[in-house]
Amino acid sequence: MTLRKHQRLAMEALDRAWSEGRRRAWVVLPPGAGKTLLGVETAHLLGLPTVVLSPNTAIQNQWVDASAQAGLEAGDDRDLATALSSLTYQSLAVFDAAAEDDAPLIEQLHDNGKELVRRLQHAGPLLLVLDECHHLLEVWGRLLAELLAMLPQARVLGLTATPPAAMTAGEAELVEELFGAVVFEASIPAVVREGDLAPFAELVWLTEPTAAESTWLAESAERFTELVTQLTDPAFGTTPFLVWLDRRFVTRSGGSSWDGLMRSEPELADAALRLHHAGLLAMPEGAVLVEQHRRDPTSQDWVLLIDDWVTGCLRRAAGNDHVLGAIRAALPSVGQVLTRNGIRAGRSPVDRVLARSESKTVATAAIVAQERLALGERLRLLVLTDHERASATLPADLDGVLDEQSGSAYAVLEALLTDNDLEADDALLVTASTIAGSRDTLTRLAQTVPDVELKIDDGPGFCLLTGPWSSRAWVPHVTRFFEAGGCHVLVGTRGLLGEGWDAQRVTGVVDLTAATTPTAVVQTRGRALRIDPAAPDKVALNWTVVCVAEGHPRGDNDWQRLVRKHTGFFGVDESGVVVDGVAHIDPAFSPYAPPSRADFDTINARMAVRADNREEVRERWRVGQPYDDVAGRTVRVRPGPGQRLGTANAAAEVVIRESAIEIRHPTPAPWFARMVVPSLVVLVIGVLAGVLTHGWSLFALIALPLAYAARVRAQGAEGRRVVAAATEQPSVARIASALADALHEAGLVRRAADALVVSMESDGEYRARLDGVTESESELFARALEELLAPIAEPRYVLPRWVVTTRERTWRELARIGAGKSIVPDGVVWHSVPSVLGTNAARARLFAQAWDHWIGGGDAIYTGSPEGAGVLAAQRGSDPFDVSTVIRREWR
Numbered sequence: 001m002t003l004r005k006h007q008r009l010a011m012e013a014l015d016r017a018w019s020e021g022r023r024r025a026w027v028v029l030p031p032g033a034g035k036t037l038l039g040v041e042t043a044h045l046l047g048l049p050t051v052v053l054s055p056n057t058a059i060q061n062q063w064v065d066a067s068a069q070a071g072l073e074a075g076d077d078r079d080l081a082t083a084l085s086s087l088t089y090q091s092l093a094v095f096d097a098a099a100e101d102d103a104p105l106i107e108q109l110h111d112n113g114k115e116l117v118r119r120l121q122h123a124g125p126l127l128l129v130l131d132e133c134h135h136l137l138e139v140w141g142r143l144l145a146e147l148l149a150m151l152p153q154a155r156v157l158g159l160t161a162t163p164p165a166a167m168t169a170g171e172a173e174l175v176e177e178l179f180g181a182v183v184f185e186a187s188i189p190a191v192v193r194e195g196d197l198a199p200f201a202e203l204v205w206l207t208e209p210t211a212a213e214s215t216w217l218a219e220s221a222e223r224f225t226e227l228v229t230q231l232t233d234p235a236f237g238t239t240p241f242l243v244w245l246d247r248r249f250v251t252r253s254g255g256s257s258w259d260g261l262m263r264s265e266p267e268l269a270d271a272a273l274r275l276h277h278a279g280l281l282a283m284p285e286g287a288v289l290v291e292q293h294r295r296d297p298t299s300q301d302w303v304l305l306i307d308d309w310v311t312g313c314l315r316r317a318a319g320n321d322h323v324l325g326a327i328r329a330a331l332p333s334v335g336q337v338l339t340r341n342g343i344r345a346g347r348s349p350v351d352r353v354l355a356r357s358e359s360k361t362v363a364t365a366a367i368v369a370q371e372r373l374a375l376g377e378r379l380r381l382l383v384l385t386d387h388e389r390a391s392a393t394l395p396a397d398l399d400g401v402l403d404e405q406s407g408s409a410y411a412v413l414e415a416l417l418t419d420n421d422l423e424a425d426d427a428l429l430v431t432a433s434t435i436a437g438s439r440d441t442l443t444r445l446a447q448t449v450p451d452v453e454l455k456i457d458d459g460p461g462f463c464l465l466t467g468p469w470s471s472r473a474w475v476p477h478v479t480r481f482f483e484a485g486g487c488h489v490l491v492g493t494r495g496l497l498g499e500g501w502d503a504q505r506v507t508g509v510v511d512l513t514a515a516t517t518p519t520a521v522v523q524t525r526g527r528a529l530r531i532d533p534a535a536p537d538k539v540a541l542n543w544t545v546v547c548v549a550e551g552h553p554r555g556d557n558d559w560q561r562l563v564r565k566h567t568g569f570f571g572v573d574e575s576g577v578v579v580d581g582v583a584h585i586d587p588a589f590s591p592y593a594p595p596s597r598a599d600f601d602t603i604n605a606r607m608a609v610r611a612d613n614r615e616e617v618r619e620r621w622r623v624g625q626p627y628d629d630v631a632g633r634t635v636r637v638r639p640g641p642g643q644r645l646g647t648a649n650a651a652a653e654v655v656i657r658e659s660a661i662e663i664r665h666p667t668p669a670p671w672f673a674r675m676v677v678p679s680l681v682v683l684v685i686g687v688l689a690g691v692l693t694h695g696w697s698l699f700a701l702i703a704l705p706l707a708y709a710a711r712v713r714a715q716g717a718e719g720r721r722v723v724a725a726a727t728e729q730p731s732v733a734r735i736a737s738a739l740a741d742a743l744h745e746a747g748l749v750r751r752a753a754d755a756l757v758v759s760m761e762s763d764g765e766y767r768a769r770l771d772g773v774t775e776s777e778s779e780l781f782a783r784a785l786e787e788l789l790a791p792i793a794e795p796r797y798v799l800p801r802w803v804v805t806t807r808e809r810t811w812r813e814l815a816r817i818g819a820g821k822s823i824v825p826d827g828v829v830w831h832s833v834p835s836v837l838g839t840n841a842a843r844a845r846l847f848a849q850a851w852d853h854w855i856g857g858g859d860a861i862y863t864g865s866p867e868g869a870g871v872l873a874a875q876r877g878s879d880p881f882d883v884s885t886v887i888r889r890e891w892r
Helices: 005-019 035-046 057-069 111-122 134-149 169-179 188-194 211-231 241-251 258-264 266-277 299-312 321-334 349-355 358-378 409-418 439-447 471-483 518-526 557-566 597-612 614-621 668-693 696-727 732-745 775-789 811-818 841-854 866-875
Strands: 024-028 050-054 084-088 127-131 155-160 182-185 200-207 336-339 342-345 381-385 427-430 435-437 455-458 463-466 489-493 508-511 540-547 570-572 578-580 631-639 654-656 661-663 756-760 766-770 797-803 827-832 883-891
Touching: 005 024, 005 035, 005 182, 005 188, 024 169, 035 050, 035 057, 035 127, 035 155, 050 057, 057 084, 127 134, 134 155, 134 169, 155 169, 188 570, 188 614, 200 358, 200 570, 200 597, 211 299, 211 321, 211 349, 241 266, 241 299, 258 266, 266 299, 299 321, 299 342, 321 336, 349 557, 358 381, 358 409, 358 508, 358 540, 358 597, 381 409, 409 427, 409 435, 409 489, 427 439, 427 471, 435 439, 439 455, 439 463, 439 471, 508 518, 540 557, 570 614, 597 614, 631 775, 654 696, 654 797, 661 696, 732 756, 732 766, 732 775, 732 841, 766 775, 775 827, 775 883, 797 841, 797 866
Parallel strands: 024 155, 024 182, 050 084, 050 127, 127 155, 200 540, 381 489, 381 508, 427 489, 508 540
Antiparallel strands: 336 342, 427 435, 435 463, 455 463, 570 578, 578 883, 631 766, 631 883, 654 661, 756 766, 797 827
């Protein structure tokens, strides 16, 4: 059996784990990377009776088929009579309704489940494979923990496509209990680079609500907007909202540190800093404004802060009933409710409008038309929704705003079949209970299914295919029909056509779902990534349709859903960098706020251009080229308007002191050429003139002034060079190098400035990262650099950098400087010592030393001292670099 590179590496890692005595192990491979084959090969090599548990019947059948192809006897019966028994988690985890709630989960199982447990116990040493084991974390984790405790002789292999970095703390704890550490992990980019998954691009189509939806949203926002206005009224509440926030975050009467608050209540602290950015709160001591804080507060920020006010203040004092009433009335408009225990999330019709906006169906038709033009008959597009049809009626207040079926698979199919720009035979719907499409399409499909009597009935805007079969039987028929080109667009639900459904010819996915868990995201995008032997140049496009209501307090809900879908998921951006998050869709995208509505058309047009250039997407992935399969943080630095950052990447040669300039590592050769050589030339000319004229006095009259003039000119040129070096802004490379050296000397990162990589992009953006370190060290470096380049906030230490201005200087001044006469600095610029290096005087001293080496400066000053407090009072809010920074997680 031929294994791919990552399958082979995983097998080698498993072999080491078993030989070291481990009985439990888990492997992470992306969808399409061959987890099933890996498991079958493990069962074959170990020679143990094998039981596989998987989340659905589609994956269950894949194990049976793969085992048969490998010559391993397999079945799907509970009697465990075959060498490999493929079952579903549900075959075990069916609970008896009469069981006691406080009993162990094993004891609560239905009799069939208890019988399966007994058979597993009596099977002796066996291999238990838990496929897509992330499902254990969501549903059956504690049950499996009890089961494994009853099977001490079993070897356990967990297989999943969900990376451990995407897990919550609770999930990670359970995985550690069930499996121990990861034995082997390969990322999606690594498998793409190997050529075992298709290169792909992530694209977005931005929409705004329809006119009716926008009108309803505007009305729903009024109460909350009024509440926000009331919050700034000093008479609103016995302790006004802003007074409470000042006590809570600025003066902090309890004496808690800002670092402690950030650790214990990070979301609340971030909300407070965004309120500071909006000019409504003073800057808390010790806080640092970074990318996520430099924007106005969101509705969720307001809710968090109001909740803190309600629970910590209003409810503890009399006379606030009218305030609590106003809050209670306004919160439902942003999907929140006020309870006795504080503010809690409620049902949000706003989110329903955005998630199911009819504008998304229109956008889907536009994407289908775009992809049809690009690929023609090669198109195999999958459109995924959450539901086949709406199962619940709309709330009364949404009557006339949304169609009842809006956002469902039914609505999408009807729109595609009635769109005049599309061919009616292009789309087919398949769900757990329905096959639907045009009559012609269904007729052709029925002809591909032998020996089954099928019937075509008219439906609501399309026809339905019915017959004596189940989804387990008809999905394979539909899949073969779709791959063969019987239709070019397949509409279905994520539950049926997501995890476990395989079709090699899928060219892309249109994601209309609301699911944002890492498992759902990986599985949804994985549908298009399988390589197609019939199309070796395949490039997959994954589209997400997003509706944004600009101006509504919760109008960014759908955008935040997009952010959650892409957090922890790598893709290639337009510059060929493999980056995590929405930045791989577009480098200008921020995870903290959607683009402006005015830019939607431009962005959609840009996405359409990328969709047309699939070959460029393939080239950006650099398939077949070397890689490290590691992730790290990169700081992207964009200079402000008219700002020029230096380009030097070596330690400073000219350092400005408080009262002098220090020239380090002078370069004598150029100085010699500019000063000594001209003087010698003049001297030789003068001697010749004196010999020829026998007029030595003439020589003196000619040679000496000329030699002096040459020397002064050379000194002036040297002075100009020194001044140019002294006035140059510190480069990103020098700033980052000073930071890297200080962090290394403090023992916080394992590499110093020699591992720093700084590049300048064609658009003028700088990118800096620290290689050869762990991802956590890389993030520590990036956060510190972002803080160092930010405006001065409330640092514990600051340090000076004396500067010389670029004013015009006379030739005499320049000559004096070139002759070694010092110049006095024109001023001083102060910089924050990053908080990780400002925890104590020793670390601050290390940073000052590194800063002096690379840039030049003085001692770090503690802002708690009288001198430091004065500096901070004068410099707070100043921006020594005038740049904007973002941190992005990149793969390489």
